Amino acid sequence: MPRISPTKMAILSAALELGAVNGISGTTMEQVAERAGVAKGSVYYNFSSKDKLFEELLTTGVSTLAETLSQARQSAAGFAAIEAMVTDMLTLIAENRALAKLMASEIFRTDRAWQDAVQTLRREAISEIGTALAPLVPAATSEPSRLLMAGGIFGATLMGGLEWLLFSPETDVAEVSAAILYTFSGKLAA
Amino acid sequence: MPRISPTKMAILSAALELGAVNGISGTTMEQVAERAGVAKGSVYYNFSSKDKLFEELLTTGVSTLAETLSQARQSAAGFAAIEAMVTDMLTLIAENRALAKLMASEIFRTDRAWQDAVQTLRREAISEIGTALAPLVPAATSEPSRLLMAGGIFGATLMGGLEWLLFSPETDVAEVSAAILYTFSGKLAA
DNA sequence: GTCTATAAATAGATAGAC
DNA sequence: GTCTATCTATTTATAGAC
Incomplete structure (x- = not known):
């Protein structure tokens, strides 16, 4: 390098x-x-071009995210792995707000030169969550369903993180993390 | 009109x-x-301009979403209201895939001419979910925390919906809805 | 209300001196 | 490696005939 x-x-x-x-x-x-x-x-x-410039920015960003999720997953077992992933992802967002904003505005797009690289890494991040979900869902759960759940958890964390940065930036990361995790705790449905 | x-x-x-x-x-x-x-x-x-054209498209789209969420919330009580909101939002996404894709790619942006209108409606949609959450969270829960949770549920549904449209479009809406709601059921943490 | 033709400005990219 | 000057294509928007 x-x-x-x-x-x-x-x-x-x-x-x-x-x-x-x-x-x-x-x-x-x-x-x-x-x-x-x-x-x-x-x-x-x-x-060499504007596209290359932003591609480098975005791919290293999303790649860092995937790496963070991978490490968080391996740091704990069961539902605690999900908790670690959510918390670490929020911490990462907080530490690099500009990058988080940039990524959020591009992660849904399918019309860009760098879409392939970004989408590949997005799926990598989501399937990292999917892996952590495997022992937590019924054995009969289909692969697509598990990825839908993983996508949901990813989306909840991302949108929660953005909501945080944009509208209540003074809130502590622990409180944000607690709020997001509360929705997965089952206490809402109780 | x-x-x-x-x-x-x-x-x-x-x-x-x-x-x-x-x-x-x-x-x-x-x-x-x-x-x-x-x-x-x-x-x-x-x-009169390209901005006006897309502004009209986006604001009617997000406005329909907010209206759908409002009706879903009033159709049920307790956690069932959340279930109805998630399911109806996914149905809406399925019925208007092009609009859903367009909205998803713009909903995080803060640099557009129409950002104010779209952001206002996004917050309206999220606070509709926040209202449904009120009776489900501890009384001591702060307003920002409740909105973070609402943002999370919104994000989970949106990202799940997009994951669905892009990668497993043949899946039935009921299965998608079940997958997203499973993450809120508490069974993951059990 | 719809068309064709054109203005005006923007912005990505390159050439070539230093 | 960095600069200034310039080219060129694109694209929003308008003018004015029909």
Whole structure:
């Protein structure tokens, strides 16, 4: 892994901040260059296209998420594994809010150059949750059903995390995590 | 409510189909005109701008969703209200897949001309779920926590619905609904 | 109300000097 | 490796005839 030059770093960082606020198609290469403190030519020297630039940002982001979920799953057993995954995912969202916003706005899209890479990693993340669910559901549960449940847990955590960042950012991660997990505890249905 | 002319209808329909496949910024007014079988000038005669066109599509969509959730909530009491909301939301998604895809790809965005309208309606939908949760959570639960839970349930249903449409579209709505609701039943934690 | 033709602006990408 | 200057394509939006 060749280490990243300061210029490349500045460009990625500028693209991330601008993309989180204005969206990707609302961000121009001109703006990225300006914010990174370099000329547009330098941006294109480091990234062959706008698509490649944001693809790098998104794939490393989603890849980190998948890795986080994988480690959380292995850190505990049974339902505690689900609890760890939800909590760690929320922590990750909190630690990298800009990236979380950017990913959330792109994760449902199927019309982008980088869709394949992002969708593959999204499925990886969801099937990581699916694996943790395996011992918790009836043996007869179909694979698609288990992935639907996993998708639901993923969606609940993501939407809860976004709701948190956008509307009650002062709330502690533990409280957010507790709220999301409460819905899976069965106490609602009791 | 002035009734919609056939031309306007054709334009909205074309915009919906194209937007669901290619995304909004990936859809040009030229394409919309062509698909609707009219000239571009006619598109602009009916909608003052591209933003207005998609705003109309999205706000009526999210508004229908909020209305559906409201009715579902009032159709039952206790946890059954949550069950009804999840099921009816999934049914709505199934009945209007193109609109669901379009909404999902825009609902997290905060950079669009129509963001205010869409975000307002999104919050309306979530607080409808929050209302149904009120009698199901401890009295001491804070308002933000309840909204986080509601956001989670909304997110789970949306993501589950999308997972369904994209990866196992042949699955019956009842099975999808059962899978999502299973995660809220408490059986996972048992 | 619908059309054709065109204006006007934007933004991704490249060339070539330093 | 980084810069400035420029090309080129795209696309939103408008003007004005029918």
